[in-house]
Amino acid sequence: MQRHKHLKNLFIFLVFLFLYLPIITLIVFSFNTSPLNILFEGFTLEWYGKLFSNTTLLDALKNTIIVSVVSTAVSTFIGTLAAIGLQKYNFIGKNFINKLLYVPVVIPEIVLGISLLSVYTLLKLNLGLGTLIVSHIAFSIPFVIISVRTVINSTNLQIEEAAHDLGANDFKTLTNVIIPEIMPGIISGATLAFTLSLDDVIISYFTAGPGSNTLPLQIYAMIKTGITPDVNALTTLMILVIMTVLIISSLIQVRKMKKEYVR
Amino acid sequence: MKKVMVKLDNVKKDYEGKKIIKGISLDIYEGEFLTLLGPSGCGKTTLLRTISGLEKVSSGKIYIDGEDVTDVIPRKREVNTIFQNFALFSHMTVEKNIGFGLKMKKVPKSEIKTRVKEVIELIQMEGFEDRKPTQLSGGQQQRVALARGIVNKPKVLLLDEPLSSLDMKLRKQMQVELKRIQKKMGITFIYVTHDQDEALSMSDRVAIINNGVIEQIDTPRKLYDAPKTKFVADFIGESNQFNAVVVSTQNDEATIKLEIDLEIKVKNNHYDVGEKLTVIIRPEQFRLAREKDITNCFVVKTKEHIYSGSFTKVLGKVGKKEIEFIIYNDDDYTKNEEVKLKFSSDDIVILEENNEE
Ligand SMILES: Nc1ncnc2c1ncn2[C@@H]1O[C@H](COP(=O)(O)OP(=O)(O)OP(=O)(O)O)[C@@H](O)[C@H]1O
Numbered sequence A: 001m002q003r004h005k006h007l008k009n010l011f012i013f014l015v016f017l018f019l020y021l022p023i024i025t026l027i028v029f030s031f032n033t034s035p036l037n038i039l040f041e042g043f044t045l046e047w048y049g050k051l052f053s054n055t056t057l058l059d060a061l062k063n064t065i066i067v068s069v070v071s072t073a074v075s076t077f078i079g080t081l082a083a084i085g086l087q088k089y090n091f092i093g094k095n096f097i098n099k100l101l102y103v104p105v106v107i108p109e110i111v112l113g114i115s116l117l118s119v120y121t122l123l124k125l126n127l128g129l130g131t132l133i134v135s136h137i138a139f140s141i142p143f144v145i146i147s148v149r150t151v152i153n154s155t156n157l158q159i160e161e162a163a164h165d166l167g168a169n170d171f172k173t174l175t176n177v178i179i180p181e182i183m184p185g186i187i188s189g190a191t192l193a194f195t196l197s198l199d200d201v202i203i204s205y206f207t208a209g210p211g212s213n214t215l216p217l218q219i220y221a222m223i224k225t226g227i228t229p230d231v232n233a234l235t236t237l238m239i240l241v242i243m244t245v246l247i248i249s250s251l252i253q254v255r256k257m258k259k260e261y262v263r
Numbered sequence B: 001m002k003k004v005m006v007k008l009d010n011v012k013k014d015y016e017g018k019k020i021i022k023g024i025s026l027d028i029y030e031g032e033f034l035t036l037l038g039p040s041g042c043g044k045t046t047l048l049r050t051i052s053g054l055e056k057v058s059s060g061k062i063y064i065d066g067e068d069v070t071d072v073i074p075r076k077r078e079v080n081t082i083f084q085n086f087a088l089f090s091h092m093t094v095e096k097n098i099g100f101g102l103k104m105k106k107v108p109k110s111e112i113k114t115r116v117k118e119v120i121e122l123i124q125m126e127g128f129e130d131r132k133p134t135q136l137s138g139g140q141q142q143r144v145a146l147a148r149g150i151v152n153k154p155k156v157l158l159l160d161e162p163l164s165s166l167d168m169k170l171r172k173q174m175q176v177e178l179k180r181i182q183k184k185m186g187i188t189f190i191y192v193t194h195d196q197d198e199a200l201s202m203s204d205r206v207a208i209i210n211n212g213v214i215e216q217i218d219t220p221r222k223l224y225d226a227p228k229t230k231f232v233a234d235f236i237g238e239s240n241q242f243n244a245v246v247v248s249t250q251n252d253e254a255t256i257k258l259e260i261d262l263e264i265k266v267k268n269n270h271y272d273v274g275e276k277l278t279v280i281i282r283p284e285q286f287r288l289a290r291e292k293d294i295t296n297c298f299v300v301k302t303k304e305h306i307y308s309g310s311f312t313k314v315l316g317k318v319g320k321k322e323i324e325f326i327i328y329n330d331d332d333y334t335k336n337e338e339v340k341l342k343f344s345s346d347d348i349v350i351l352e353e354n355n356e357e
């Protein structure tokens, strides 16, 4: 029994080591005085300083934030309403659309990227922040719909009738009852959309224009000439941002759970 | 003359061509506790939903307090529903749930607060105002669902098997509580159940529904003592039913022959010789017969004795027909292979219809 337990712990340790060792290495080397990612020679904040005086990077950061915030907001809005509509109304081809939703989720991103690009070229649109945002919205919507739908399927749909029965009109029923009731699904859909948008390279690569580089694209460009410590610093910052978002989102959930189950 | 609060006039409802409600007309009086009772799938929920407006009627008219509401949408009807699964808003506290209807009607905040407080006292849930529905027991959720309806002081409250998910003890307790609240508020209740004990103990009148039509609507007592159809006799309480045919009639007495080859004498009700009847005898209407009794006697071969406290239920056979009767435990009775029973022709019910039709 005892040996079993040790084996189990060792296994878990190895899995975590495998997952986190690269990330830890990266963070450590971002403070390295030597520009080569081989030996840790001394502690410095030099690379972070360099980062903040690098205007291309700062522009990329700004673009990333704009693209991910706007695309998250829009895709969450559209995706939520679509999920509600797909649940509520019956129409010809509904089943087909429901299945179709999984296509963008499973097809290779590169295919999606190329097809978006060819649409833009066909429409003679100039590639830029606009096309980038539209692309991110497009690939995020299915994820939002799927995550909202999971929650809708597990809620008691009679609450809608109850709301009508108690005098709420359609709009009030939606805003005061349905949306709050499926909020957990909306939040997880939005988190998913945000993280997908934040670190997307492939689709952005095809649909971004000259002035609309995002951070992942910029990093991708920088490592063509070898991994430099400022890339380490940059990715460390990105990890920090994503960790913060995740921690906040799980803190909200934990607080909600506490409020509901503590008597 | 009592005021009619809800009037159904030949209401029909089809689903995809299938007739579910087949023409129901019904007057429900102000402050009445009316129960719709019937087997599963007979259309109780559907009928209730046509009254709340959640379901449109296929034809017929519905009036609430004299006003034709047939084409009025649910939120404009002064009716509230207590759903079978409560349908509470899980993201709202108890207080918010109860106040929702008033908020939608734009009642001032301060008034909402006092009215919600009043009903919370009424349902005896003080101290639970800030809980979410998931933190409540089944019985408590039930009471919140009830409060969410009655706080609006609707003209009619529709309740769809509200107690069916509760255990026996809680159900009995809630039955008393529901009745108390209904009396106190004076709201008209239309209550759906398929539990006959519940229906009989709580209602002013009960409508027995079968297959989309009302078989009989009466006080619980009348339903039991004077069922108008075989279905009602069977559905309410236990009954022994016999096909019978009129053999001869004297002035105020008729001799009829039961399917078990037994002639009995009953009161003549303008019967014709040869007319087919159904005789209904409740298990407790049988008495032990003494030697000297000759008319209206059964000789029963007993099969099984089911002891039940103050009485024993006995299953037996007369010829090929299974019958059921009750022996009170202080009766002078010893378990026997064969027992002679009598009944009074004043008690039993005779229907002028017959299974052999
Ligand atoms: N939306 C619907 N579409 C088609 N048929 C329906 C629909 N709703 C109900 N029915 C049918 O109508 C009949 C009556 O249903 P209803 O729910 O009124 O029964 P009920 O008397 O309430 O039964 P229970 O006691 O089981 O709740 C059933 O045969 C059911 O299958």
Ligand SMILES: [Mg+2]
Residues within 6 Å of the ligand: B044, B045, B046, B160
């Ligand atoms: Mg029902």
